[in-house]
Amino acid sequence: MEQNQHKQRHSADQEFQKSLEHLEDILPENLAEDEAKPKLARSSRDEGELIEDLIDIDLAELEDAVADIEAYLDKKHNK
Incomplete structure (x- = not known):
């Protein structure tokens, strides 16, 4: 059973790493888009x-x- 848990954790770790890599690929694109947008004025409320x-x-x-x-x-x- 311990070996099965180890496999599950390893698989979950791999999926997590893939997700992180995907987010890292997306993040620079989003930052560039955000910089291109004009900043909104702060509300006077x-x-x-x-x-x-x-x-x-x-x-x-x-x-x-x-x-x-x-x-x-x-x-x-x-x-």
Whole structure:
């Protein structure tokens, strides 16, 4: 069983390394694109307005989002 775990870890490590290499290939492209875009001016809104926006959250929407996340995690865990 320990050998099987070692193989699984090795396989997962290889997949992870491939993903990292892929991201490294993409990253320089995205950085060049970001530099080409003009910077947006900072908003003149003050901190109080930002806090009000954060407080003004629809509780039903938040509960729906939490339920969706829980369903996703349950589905993923049961696979």
